[in-house]
Amino acid sequence: MRRAARRCARTLSSRVKAMQVVSAKQALSGQVPVGTEVTVRGWIRTRRDSKAGLSFLAVSDGSCFDALQVVAPGELANYASEVLKLTSGASVECSGTLVQSQGKGQSVEVQAKSVVVHGLVDDPETYPIQPKQHSLEFLREVAHLRPRTNTFGAVTRVRHCMAMAIHRFFHERGFVWVNTPIITASDAEGAGQMFRVSTLDLANLPRTPEGKIDFAKDFFGKEAFLTVSGQLNVEAYCLALSKVYTFGPTFRAENSNTTRHLAEFWMIEPEIAFADLAADAQLAEDFLKYVFTAVLQERQDDLKFFVERQDKAAITRLEALVGSSFERLDYGEAVKILEKSGQKFEFLPRWGQDLQTEHERYLTEKHVGRPVVVMNYPKDIKAFYMRQNDDGKTVAAMDVLAPGIGEIIGGSQREERLPLLDQRLRELKLDPAHYGWYRDLRRYGSVPHAGFGLGFERLVVYVCGLANIRDAIPYPRVPGAAAF
RNA sequence: UCCCUGAUAGCUCAGCUGGUAGAGCGGGUGACUGUUAAUCACCAUGUCCGUGGUUCGAGUCCACGUCAGGGAGCCA
Numbered sequence: 352m353r354r355a356a357r358r359c360a361r362t363l364s365s366r367v368k369a370m371q372v373v374s375a376k377q378a379l380s381g382q383v384p385v386g387t388e389v390t391v392r393g394w395i396r397t398r399r400d401s402k403a404g405l406s407f408l409a410v411s412d413g414s415c416f417d418a419l420q421v422v423a424p425g426e427l428a429n430y431a432s433e434v435l436k437l438t439s440g441a442s443v444e445c446s447g448t449l450v451q452s453q454g455k456g457q458s459v460e461v462q463a464k465s466v467v468v469h470g471l472v473d474d475p476e477t478y479p480i481q482p483k484q485h486s487l488e489f490l491r492e493v494a495h496l497r498p499r500t501n502t503f504g505a506v507t508r509v510r511h512c513m514a515m516a517i518h519r520f521f522h523e524r525g526f527v528w529v530n531t532p533i534i535t536a537s538d539a540e541g542a543g544q545m546f547r548v549s550t551l552d553l554a555n556l557p558r559t560p561e562g563k564i565d566f567a568k569d570f571f572g573k574e575a576f577l578t579v580s581g582q583l584n585v586e587a588y589c590l591a592l593s594k595v596y597t598f599g600p601t602f603r604a605e606n607s608n609t610t611r612h613l614a615e616f617w618m619i620e621p622e623i624a625f626a627d628l629a630a631d632a633q634l635a636e637d638f639l640k641y642v643f644t645a646v647l648q649e650r651q652d653d654l655k656f657f658v659e660r661q662d663k664a665a666i667t668r669l670e671a672l673v674g675s676s677f678e679r680l681d682y683g684e685a686v687k688i689l690e691k692s693g694q695k696f697e698f699l700p701r702w703g704q705d706l707q708t709e710h711e712r713y714l715t716e717k718h719v720g721r722p723v724v725v726m727n728y729p730k731d732i733k734a735f736y737m738r739q740n741d742d743g744k745t746v747a748a749m750d751v752l753a754p755g756i757g758e759i760i761g762g763s764q765r766e767e768r769l770p771l772l773d774q775r776l777r778e779l780k781l782d783p784a785h786y787g788w789y790r791d792l793r794r795y796g797s798v799p800h801a802g803f804g805l806g807f808e809r810l811v812v813y814v815c816g817l818a819n820i821r822d823a824i825p826y827p828r829v830p831g832a833a834a835f
Numbered sequence: 836u837c838c839c840u841g842a843u844a845g846c847u848c849a850g851c852u853g854g855u856a857g858a859g860c861g862g863g864u865g866a867c868u869g870u871u872a873a874u875c876a877c878c879a880u881g882u883c884c885g886u887g888g889u890u891c892g893a894g895u896c897c898a899c900g901u902c903a904g905g906g907a908g909c910c911a
Contacts, residue, residue, distance in 0.1 A: 402867040476862040806911035
């Protein structure tokens with residue numbers, strides 16, 4: 352019986368060997384020797400019929416930027432009945448020999464012995480994805496089909512490459528990935544408008560004797576929302592595991608209709624213990640360089656396409672950032688530089704005011720010409736948890752500004768001293784009772800710690816040279832639109 | 836939420852000072868000795884976003900609405 356099983360396995364493996372399923376990436380990168388019998392599966396990009404009575408099929412499977420060319424000879428039994436009916440978007444499974452290409456555009460191609468058609472395109476005339484340049488606005492309306500385009504295939508692969516690089520960066524440095532909650536009952540995060548989470552019957556709300564909505568009857572026994580940040584939660588894990596980070600979905604119910612905002616986006620928030628603002632800035636610099644280097648190394652094919660179609664500087668911008676050392680600049684100095692710049696700004700720079708995007712871009716693009724970390728902002732424009740500096744006016748906050756975009760990362764050293772944290776809560780009219788567990792972290796073995804946050808999609812936009820954040824996430828959620 | 840701009844064929848867009856619509860691509864048919872978003876010929880395409888209004892007549896002018904894009908604010 353064992354022998355029979357072995358024999359069976361051998362036949363199976365030899366059959367698999369005879370018809371090895373390969374990806375376009377494997378075939379085109381030279382991983383598969385010429386002469387190998389292969390099967391490729393994917394979707395037709397274009398069909399070109401030759402004068403010689405054969406057809407060229409560009410078959411894309413998403414494994415790399417390029418499609419694999421399959422040569423379908425006229426002798427195929429289903430040539431007239433099916434192959435000649437293939438249009439953009441049809442799905443096929445082609446088997447044949449991987450051969451050196453006789454044509455010019457590619458090194459290898461598949462000389463097909465069979466072309467199995469899985470699915471034709473129902474109505475080719477109305478199939479939205481045609482082999483031509485579509486506007487990104489139009490493609491947003493067909494978000495379920497846009498991954499079949501060059502642009503969204505490339506964005507999706509680059510996005511994946513970046514996500515993997517981010518996890519690898521932290522993992523290699525001993526960070527622990529902490530999954531902070533998506534549902535939160537704390538209504539005092541203060542980072543923005545929140546989406547309510549409730550199972551109450553909206554048409555028949557339970558009321559308290561005073562006539563207010565009785566959230567005690569709701570699922571969690573109190574009001575609940577979708578998270579706007581995992582930072583406060585991850586600080587608790589930081590003060591036990593020393594180096595931690597979050598990487599997960601985040602929600603903001605703000606009515607923002609811009610190219611930079613999503614209602615649902617992914618955020619990355621590292622947090623390090625026994626660390627000050629300088630260590631935080633260094634981590635941010637290392638982080639960006641690592642992620643950009645990974646994309647430059649792993650996704651040259653997709654980046655080249657962005658250079659062609661989206662942004663000529665897509666590659667040079669990344670290379671410049673990776674090769675530069677980030678300047679450190681005090682907020683006070685930055686304001687002085689702006690005041691003396693002689694530059695005409697829409698908003699005048701003034702100490703005590705937050706830097707406008709035009710100010711940030713002047714600093715990083717014109718004044719320094721490299722990425723800049725601006726540090727120590729006025730405390731009145733920053734959040735309650737940021738650590739107060741000895742001058743009594745500023746907090747240990749930082750923004751990383753990059754050429755071409757402005758702010759890309761925001762972070763701070765956190766206030767680890769309970770009396771000073773409570774003082775800030777009172778100044779900002781926040782109720783310390785709502786921050787019980789957060790205050791505990793300062794009561795039980797508090798240490799200096801710091802962290803930063805960044806929106807993943809904004810980083811994707813920057814890397815790909817995109818103009819609109821809605822193209823950096825598969826299914827964008829924005830005010831008034833949650834289709835698909 | 837505020838300001839600006841736009842909506843014409845499956846897609847990208849043209850359509851002047853009002854006279855009931857065109858081009859490229861895509862699709863169909865045919866031709867063509869390996870093509871590269873192939874080429875060539877022929878064919879078909881339309882609630883001109885919706886509702887009112889002005890006018891002899893509205894794709895074009897006006898009002899309202901809907902949707903989209905850009906900018907601002909908020910922010911990641």
